[in-house]
Amino acid sequence: MAAADEILPLVADSDAPRAGSRFMRPVEALAAALLMVVVLQLLANALSRYLLHLPIIWGDEVASIAFIWLAMLGSLVAIDRNEHLRLTLFVRAMPERLQRFVDTLALLLVAAFLLALAYPAYDYASEESFITLPALGIAGSFRAAALPVGICGMAALAVAHAVRRSKLADILISLAIVAAALGAMWLAAPALIKAGNVTILLFLVGFVAACLVAGVPIAFCFGIGTICYLAFSTHVPLLVMIGRMDEGMSSLVLLSVPVFVLLGCVLDHTGMGKAIVDFLASLLGHVKAGMSYVLLGSLFVVSGISGSKVSDMATVAPALFPEMKRRGHKPKEMIALLATGAAMADTVPPSIVLIVLGSVAGVSIAALFTSGFVVAMVLLLALAVLARFKARHEDMAGVTRAPGKLILKTMLVAAPALLLPFFIRGAVSSGAATATEVSTFAVVYALIVGMVLYGGISLRTFYGMLVETAALTGAILVILACAVAMAWAITQAGIANDLAAFMGALPGGAWGFLAVSILVFLVLGCILEGLPAIVLMAPLMYPIARKLGINDIHYSMVIVTAMNIGLMTPPIGIGFYLACKIGQVSPDEALSAIWPYLVALFAGLLVIAAVPWISIGML
Secondary structure, three states, X not given: OOOOOOOOHHHOOOOOOXXXXXXXXXXXXXXXXXXXXXXXXXXXXXXXXXXXXXXXOOHHHHHHXXXXXXXXXXXHHHHHOOOOOOOOHHHHOOOXXXXXXXXXXXXXXXXXXXXXXXHHHHHHHHHHHHOEOOOOOOEOHHHHOHHHHHHHHHHHXXXXXXXXXXXXXXXXXXXXXXHHHHHHHXXXXXXXXXXXXXXXXXXXXHHHHHHHHOOOOHHHHHHHHHHHHHHHHOOOOHHHHHHHHHHHHOOHHHHHHHHHHHHHHHHHHHOHHHXXXXXXXXXXXXXXXXXXXXXXXXXXXXXXXXXXXXXXXXHHHHHHHHHHHHOOOOHHHHHHHHHHXXXXXXXOOOOHHHHHHHHHXXXXXXXXXXXXXXXXXXXXXXHHHHHHHHHHHOOOOOOOOOOHHHHHHHHHHHHHHHHHHHHHHHHHHOOOOOHHHHHHHHHHHHHHHHHHHOOOOOHHHHHHHHHHHHHHHHHHHHHHHHHHHHHHHHHHOOHHHHHHHHHHOOOOOHHHHHHHHHHHHHHHHHHHOHHHHHHHHHHHHHHHXXXXXXXXXXXHHHHHHHHHHHXXXXXXXXXXXXXXXXXXXXXXXXXXXXXXXXHHHHHHHHHHHHOHHHHHOOO
């Protein structure tokens, strides 16, 4: 899937010992059960509305309660498995002894942040007891109680990890550093409050950057900066931060995220993705650059099912890399094409990034899906032209056109899988169903087709998929929660107005703003990955774009494409390292090969930015 998009754990320390595995089994089981509740409730609500024309009035409330508990329990599982997304580039460059100390400090910073939120979260849940859910007739605290439970659980696991993995001296020194920092900020609080918006640079830039360098998970980097800013340089109670975090995780549009993540798991485990790859290989494999076209085409089509870059790459690479090597493709070139192909396909529906963007920016998801498909076609063309140029000396000895019978056979095998992305795009783009409803129908369809035609899924495997989806959902939603809280703090400080004034004064008007936006999201894509960058910046940038007369959909396509290019740009881009790990190629080896492909994507981005019709002409 991040992330996230994707948002995914391969850059985290996923091989480290788990702190609470024995005690986490009931939590994993409950998270898996809640995911099933969400899927079944969404399916029941959709079927009741379409077949009986009778919506289940309490359905949204049940789904909302299950979703917030799924998010918090999933985040617990992600902490236990070390699957919260973080930047490890700087930590891994440190001497081994220093790495261990910095890891300990990062864990205790996370624990301190969570403990600081524990009482406000309890207070928030208590306040929600005065609110009655209208359909179910129960107190809102049944839902809000997930926040203190999840926060306290994550704090306990962070401490358990530190105790299990760290030396006593490292723990004591880290505690002393955290205590000294808190004491210094407490003493400086009166001066910090008088300093005004200057403290934004200290807390929401300096602290966040320092935590990123130290390998603190990205979600908690945002959270630490925000809570320090609110606690020591404003009079805003921390209860408000909990409210903003709840808001960030509570949009019903986001219900489709775990369902599409689960769909990606089904795709991987049933072999539906491989069937698509085999069909495209039989169709195009005999021409020069044919396997490169197959790789790009597979990423394009498969992305329309899974919505996850990592799921796409993990499906395509093992199926195509052996034949590509036989034809003389260098491993570093294959990784470069894999990484940039995944970036290209990230706007293909049902992109999780587009779903989240639609939620936080108030943009039509159906319009984003339609536009994203066209934009991906432009980027696909740019990469295909470069791939053909690079394949001019490809060894085609012994390569023959596949017989018509083989093409027909692979097409028939792949047909049920090929129908799925077109169903998803068509249903959402036409307005016949929401992204959330489509995601549930798609999962049921994929499960039935996968079990009947593609080998099936054992109950043990399916349970593992549910737990995996819950963990990734938790990691994604905690990022959203903390990023929304941070964006709110920036907005309340008046920075949004200052930023709007600055951007409005840029030379070139709308075109100057688009150029700056491309630069900003290229950098943020490198550092923060997709979802955090989108959630953090969308509330600030979209009002400015609207004032300058830039269409929401056009602007969305420009920034998402820029962000995806940044995500794959070394030496920091996280997606680049994901591709290297999936393709089992050293990042050092792949580093020199990826630049021409990034240039091709950037050329496509400039065309998309300069020609708004590409983004909005099909709406």
